[in-house]
Amino acid sequence: MTRWLSAFRNSANGLRWAFRHECAVREEAITLALGALLAALIAPDFPSYCVLVGALALLLAVELLNTAIEKLADFITLERQPAIGVVKDLGSAAVFVMLALNALVWIGMAARALLG
Numbered sequence: 001m002t003r004w005l006s007a008f009r010n011s012a013n014g015l016r017w018a019f020r021h022e023c024a025v026r027e028e029a030i031t032l033a034l035g036a037l038l039a040a041l042i043a044p045d046f047p048s049y050c051v052l053v054g055a056l057a058l059l060l061a062v063e064l065l066n067t068a069i070e071k072l073a074d075f076i077t078l079e080r081q082p083a084i085g086v087v088k089d090l091g092s093a094a095v096f097v098m099l100a101l102n103a104l105v106w107i108g109m110a111a112r113a114l115l116g
């Protein structure tokens, strides 16, 4: 139980830090909160609601991991290094994939809701 509490506290600290310092995390956390409300209006059933909110939650999770990678890379060196550039580009690509997934499910579900 103590281990669970400690893990929960660490996660809360990470979320608080990212929310304070990372603009992209703030934007995506707010989008997740608003998206959870909007999804209730456009999702035809509970599984569809989970897909819409899950896609936004995945985007936020990947953004948090990307932030962690960037911080670690900057801790290793602030010098321009091709290998660090590749590491950061890979993190950025992961976020892009999640953005594409969100565009697909949200546009698809909104079109379905509007067109019937």
Ligand SMILES: Nc1ncnc2c1ncn2[C@@H]1O[C@H](COP(=O)(O)OP(=O)(O)OP(=O)(O)O)[C@@H](O)[C@H]1O
Pocket (backbone or CB within 6 Å): 024, 070, 077, 078, 079, 080, 081, 082, 084, 085, 086, 088, 089, 092
């Ligand atoms: N130390 C470095 N060496 C080589 N290339 C780097 C280095 N730091 C950043 N880059 C390149 O610049 C890009 C942007 O890096 P940066 O650290 O500014 O992240 P960002 O995408 O602007 O994110 P954020 O605004 O959240 O910090 C990277 O994807 C990478 O291509």
